[in-house]
Amino acid sequence: xxxxDLSLIWALIIxxxxxxxxxxxxFDRGLGILYPFAPDxxxxxxxxxxxxxxxxxxxxxxxxxxxxxxxxxxxxxxxFLPALYIGVFLMLAGLIFRGxxxxxxxxxxxxxxxxNRAFCWGSAVAAFAQGAVVGAYIQxxxxxxxxxxxxxxxxxxxxxxxxxxxLMCGYALLGATWLILKSEGHVQEWAYRITPVxxxxxxxxxxxxxxxxxxxxxxxxxxWFNNIQLIxxxxxxxxxxxxWLWSSVRRRSDGQPxxxxxxxxxxxxxxxxxxxxPVIVPPDHTIWDAASAPESQLFxxxxxxxxxxxxxxxxxxTYWVFRGKVKVGEGYH
Amino acid sequence: MELxxxxxxRLQFAFVVSFHAIFPVFTIGLASYIxxxxxxxxxxxxxxxxxxALFWTKVFAVVFGMGxxxxxxxxxxxxxxxxxxxxxxxxxxxPILSYxxxxxxxxxxxxxxxxxxxxxKVPQGVHLFAAIMVAIGTFISSFWILSANSWMHTxxxxxxxxxxxxxxxxxxxxxxxxxxxxxxxxxxxSFLTGGFVVAGVxxxxxxxxxxxxxxxxxLSMCLxxxxxxxxxxxxxxxxxxxxxxxxxxxKVAAMEGNWETRGNVPLLLFxxxxxEAQTNRFELxxxxxxxVILKHDPAGVIPGISEVAPEEQPPVAIVFWAFRIMxxxxxxxxxxxxxxxxxxxxxxxxxxxxxxxxxxGMIAMPFVAVLAGWVVTEAGRAPWLVYxxxxxxxxxxxxxxGGMALFTLIGYVAVYAVVFWAGIYYLTRVVRNGMxxxxxxxxVQGEVERPKRPLSASHTPFDDxxxxxx
Numbered sequence: 164x165x166x167x168d169l170s171l172i173w174a175l176i177i178x179x180x181x182x183x184x185x186x187x188x189x190f191d192r193g194l195g196i197l198y199p200f201a202p203d204x205x206x207x208x209x210x211x212x213x214x215x216x217x218x219x220x221x222x223x224x225x226x227x228x229x230x231x232x233x234x235x236x237x238x239x240x241x242x243f244l245p246a247l248y249i250g251v252f253l254m255l256a257g258l259i260f261r262g263x264x265x266x267x268x269x270x271x272x273x274x275x276x277x278x279n280r281a282f283c284w285g286s287a288v289a290a291f292a293q294g295a296v297v298g299a300y301i302q303x304x305x306x307x308x309x310x311x312x313x314x315x316x317x318x319x320x321x322x323x324x325x326x327x328x329x330l331m332c333g334y335a336l337l338g339a340t341w342l343i344l345k346s347e348g349h350v351q352e353w354a355y356r357i358t359p360v361x362x363x364x365x366x367x368x369x370x371x372x373x374x375x376x377x378x379x380x381x382x383x384x385x386x387w388f389n390n391i392q393l394i395x396x397x398x399x400x401x402x403x404x405x406x407w408l409w410s411s412v413r414r415r416s417d418g419q420p421x422x423x424x425x426x427x428x429x430x431x432x433x434x435x436x437x438x439x440x441p442v443i444v445p446p447d448h449t450i451w452d453a454a455s456a457p458e459s460q461l462f463x464x465x466x467x468x469x470x471x472x473x474x475x476x477x478x479x480x481t482y483w484v485f486r487g488k489v490k491v492g493e494g495y496h
Numbered sequence: 497m498e499l500x501x502x503x504x505x506r507l508q509f510a511f512v513v514s515f516h517a518i519f520p521v522f523t524i525g526l527a528s529y530i531x532x533x534x535x536x537x538x539x540x541x542x543x544x545x546x547x548x549a550l551f552w553t554k555v556f557a558v559v560f561g562m563g564x565x566x567x568x569x570x571x572x573x574x575x576x577x578x579x580x581x582x583x584x585x586x587x588x589x590x591p592i593l594s595y596x597x598x599x600x601x602x603x604x605x606x607x608x609x610x611x612x613x614x615x616x617k618v619p620q621g622v623h624l625f626a627a628i629m630v631a632i633g634t635f636i637s638s639f640w641i642l643s644a645n646s647w648m649h650t651x652x653x654x655x656x657x658x659x660x661x662x663x664x665x666x667x668x669x670x671x672x673x674x675x676x677x678x679x680x681x682x683x684x685x686s687f688l689t690g691g692f693v694v695a696g697v698x699x700x701x702x703x704x705x706x707x708x709x710x711x712x713x714x715l716s717m718c719l720x721x722x723x724x725x726x727x728x729x730x731x732x733x734x735x736x737x738x739x740x741x742x743x744x745x746x747k748v749a750a751m752e753g754n755w756e757t758r759g760n761v762p763l764l765l766f767x768x769x770x771x772e773a774q775t776n777r778f779e780l781x782x783x784x785x786x787x788v789i790l791k792h793d794p795a796g797v798i799p800g801i802s803e804v805a806p807e808e809q810p811p812v813a814i815v816f817w818a819f820r821i822m823x824x825x826x827x828x829x830x831x832x833x834x835x836x837x838x839x840x841x842x843x844x845x846x847x848x849x850x851x852x853x854x855x856x857g858m859i860a861m862p863f864v865a866v867l868a869g870w871v872v873t874e875a876g877r878a879p880w881l882v883y884x885x886x887x888x889x890x891x892x893x894x895x896x897x898g899g900m901a902l903f904t905l906i907g908y909v910a911v912y913a914v915v916f917w918a919g920i921y922y923l924t925r926v927v928r929n930g931m932x933x934x935x936x937x938x939x940v941q942g943e944v945e946r947p948k949r950p951l952s953a954s955h956t957p958f959d960d961x962x963x964x965x966x
Contacts, residue, residue, distance in 0.1 A: 244575030
C-alpha cells in the first residue's frame with residue numbers, strides 16, 4: 164500500500180467523525196445542561212422536541228468512532244480507554260440515562276420530573292467527561308512502550324477539570340444558539356438572553372486553557388511559540404466567530420448565532436489538532452505508530468467508504484425533514 | 497482481602513454482555529417473525545396478520561432500543577478492561593466489530609425507519625421489503641459478532657508477530673472452524689426465543705379472552721415452528737459439541753464432568769465436581785452414554801479434564817451445571833412442543849388453561865437457556881481468551897486495579913438495574929395494552945412520526961396520567 168497513506172486517510176475519517184459527533188451531539192447535550200435553567204416546562208418541551216428527531220442519529224458517530232479507532236488505530240483505543248477508565252464509565256452512564264430519559268419523558272406524566280433530572284445530569288456528566296478527555300489528551304499519557312502504566316485518576320487534574328467545565332460551557336452555548344434557531348417567542352428570547360453570558364464563560368475558559376496549555380505540555384509550547392506560524396490563523400478565526408456571534412445575537416438574527424458557534428468549535432478543534440499533529444497518543448506516538456496493519460485498515464476502509472455517504476445522506480435528510488421552528492405545545496407525546 | 501482485577505473484569509464483562517445479549521437474542525427471532533407476518537398480510541390481506549404485525553413491531557421497537565443502549569457499553573469494554581487483548585487482536589477484531597457497527601447503522605438508516613414508521617406511508621410492498629431487510633440485517637449483525645467470538649474459540653487465519661495477531665487469510669479467520677456451528681446454534685436459539693415469547697404472550701391474551709382470533713393464529717404458527725426447531729436444535733447442539741470435542745476437548749470434558757481420559761464414559765445426570773480433589777464427589781449417571789453420544793461407540797475414549805494441568809482447567813462445576821441447565825431447558829422445550837401437538841389433536845390447544853399457563857411460564861426459559869449456553873462456552877474456554885494463544889490474564893489491562901474494576905462493576909450493575917427496570921416495566925405496559933381494535937388500526941397510518949428513534953414507535957404511556965394534570 165505504497166500508493167496511499169492509509170493511516171492518513173483514517174486519521175481524516177476519524178477526525179471528521181469526532182468533530183461531527185462533537186457539534187451534533189454537543190447541542191443536544193447543551194440543551195440538557197441548560198434544562199434546569201429553562202423558564203418553564205413548556206420551554207423544556209420545546210427544547211426536547213427540537214432535538215428529539217436527531218439525537219439518536221448524532222450518537223451513531225460516537226459508536227462509529229469507537230469501533231473505527233479499534234480497527235484503524237488500536238493503540239489509541241488501548242491507551243485512552245484504560246487511562247480514562249473512570250471517566251469513560253461516567254460518560255457511558257451519562258449517555259445511557261440521557262438516552263432513556265429522551266424516550267420515557269414524553270411517555271411519562273407523574274414521573275416526568277425524574278426523567279428531566281436524568282436528562283440534565285446525564286448530559287452534564289457526559290459533557291464534563293468528554294471535556295476532561297480533551298484535557299487529558301493535551302496533558303499526554305504515562306505510556307511505556309505501547310502500554311498505559313499510569314494510575315486510575317491521572318486524568319483528573321485541575322487542568323482537565325477546567326477543560327471539562329469548559330466543554331460544558333461550550334456545549335451549553337451550542338445548545339442555546341441551536342434553540343435560537345429552532346424556537347420562537349419567549350423561549351427564543353430566553354435563549355438570546357443567556358447566549359452572551361455563555362459566550363463570556365466560554366471565552367474565559369478558552370483563554371485560560373490556551374494560556375495554560377503551553378505550560379502543561381512543552382511540545383505544544385514549541386509548536387506555538389518557536390516561530391510565528393500559520394497556526395495562529397486558527398485562534399484568530401475562532402475569535403472572529405465569537406465576535407460574529409455576539410453581534411448576530413444583538414441583531415437578533417435567527418440562524419447566524421448557531422453557525423458562528425459552529426465556527427468557534429471547528430476552529431478551536433483544528434487548533435487543537437494542529438498543536439499535536441501528527442501525535443495521536445501523546446506524548447510520543449504518531450498516527451503511524453498507532454496504526455493497525457495496512458491490510459486491516461484497507462479491509463475496513465472499503466466498508467466505511469460505502470457506509471459514510473449513506474449515514475451522511477440520511478443525517479442530512481433527517482435534518483431537512485425536521486427543519487423549521489418547533490412551536491410551543493406542538494410536537495408529539 | 498485483595499481485590500482481583502482479573503476476576504472482577506471477567507464478572508463485569510459477563511454481566512454487561514449477558515445483559516446486552518438478552519435483547520438481540522430476542523430481536524433476531526422477532527424480526528423474522530414480523531417479516532413473516534407482513535408477508536402473510538401482503539399475500540392474504542387478512543387484517544389479523546396486520547394487527548399482529550403492528551403489535552409485535554411495537555414490542556420490537558422497545559427491545560431494539562434497549563439493545564442499542566446497552567450495546568454502546570460493549571464497544572468500550574474491550575478497551576477499558578482488556579486493553580492488551582484489544583491491542584493484540586485489533587488487526588482482526590477491529591475490522592470485524594466495526595463491520596458489525598457499520599451493518600447496524602446501515603440497517604437503521606435505511607430500513608428500520610421504514611419498518612417502524614412507514615406503515616401506510618410507503619407502498620405495502622416496500623414496507624414488506626423493509627421488514628425483510630431488517631430481519632436479514634439482524635442476521636448479518638450476529639454473523640460478525642459470532643465470527644469474532646468463534647475466532648477467539650478456534651483462532652485461524654492469523655499469525656502472531658511481536659505480540660500482535662496479523663491476518664494472513666480473512667476467509668480462514670472469519671469462517672474459522674467453529675463459526676458455522678455457533679452461528680446456526682445461535683440463530684436457532686434466537687428463533688426459539690422469539691417463538692416462546694410470542695407463544696407465551698399469545699397464551700396470556702387467550703387466557704384473558706382478548707383478540708382471540710389473532711392470538712390463536714399466532715399461537716398455532718409458533719407451536720408448529722417450535723415443534724420443528726426444538727428437536728432440530730438438539731441435533732445442531734450435538735454437532736456443535738462434536739466440533740468442540742475436536743478443538744476444545746477440555747471444555748467438553750468439563751461439560752461431561754469427566755476427569756480422566758477413558759472409554760465407557762457415563763452421561764452424568766447429577767454430580768458435584770470438586771476441582772481441588774480433581775474428581776466428582778457424587779455421581780449419578782447412565783453408563784457409557786457420553787461415549788455413545790460423542791464417539792458413537794460405548795467404548796469410545798474421551799479425553800478427561802486432567803489432560804491439562806490444574807491451572808489450565810476451566811471452572812468445572814460452573815461449566816458442568818450451566819450445561820445441564822441449558823440441555824434441561826432444551827428438553828423442556830421439546831416437551832412443550834410435543835404437548836402442543838397432542839392438545840391440537842384433541843382440539844383443546846387454545847382452551848387448556850394448564851397448557852396456556854405453562855406457555856406463559858416458559859417466556860423466561862429460552863433466555864435462561866441462552867445465557868447458560870454462553871456460560872458453558874465462555875467459562876469452558878478459561879483460562880484462554882484466545883484459545884491456546886492468549887490467556888485472560890495476558891489480555892487484561894495492565895494498569896487496571898481491583899478497586900477500579902469494582903467501582904465500574906457496581907456502577908454498571910446500578911445503571912443497568914435502573915434501565916432494565918424502566919425497560920421491562922414499560923414493555924409489560926406495551927404488552928398489556930395489547931393490539932389496537934381494527935378501526936383504530938387504520939388511524940395509526942395517518943400520524944406524522946419522527947424517524948430514527950425505535951422507542952417512539954410505541955405510543956403506550958410510561959405511567960398513568962397525574963389526576964390533576966390529565
